[in-house]
Amino acid sequence: ETGVTQTPRHLVMGMTNKKSLKCEQHLGHNAMYWYKQSAKKPLELMFVYSLEERVENNSVPSRFSPECPNSSHLFLHLHTLQPEDSALYLCASSQSLPETETQYFGPGTRLLVL
């Protein structure tokens, strides 16, 4: 099993639903990330948590709400999503410093919004 786990692996939700994605890292890292990967587009950084503090919110709509209760866990709460939000959501972790540290990815959650 990878050092970064994500659940669920697949999720289908309606536009009025509320759901949460969970990420857990077992690598002793202190920074965690949410990325969105849509077809034919580069990975888009959504949020960065460093030492449990949000340090980056990359102009993400408020229907996506992150939560980082501790350095090992990261959540992405979803509500009133749109069909264009259908994508692969990837969690990653790393050491926060130095800035050059490698990021390690979880397996991702494939989200379909109907």
Added chain:
Amino acid sequence: QKEVEQNSGPLSVPEGAIASLNCTYSDRGSQSFFWYRQYSGKSPELIMFIYSNGDKEDGRFTAQLNKASQYVSLLIRDSQPSDSATYLCAVNLPGGYNKLIFGAGTRLAVHP
């Protein structure tokens, strides 16, 4: 707008050949450079990282960095069908914490 550019491909090479994947980046302050491999339907996995100008070799893979030209490349020697995947170039953005910007990826197809 900070960017990382890659040729989307597909790059098609015969088995046993050398595959050459290229990447350019816009931020001269970037200090670390990563190559990830992503199989269809899977998450990115790290292949190599490079920090200094020149070449870095790891098995069949060689990363090359030229900061003056803002250019990074990945060579795969003795390409195998199992190397067929999308290769993502990632570059760090200086700014006080670990932040990467990714290229859109180059799809590599190695045919027997």
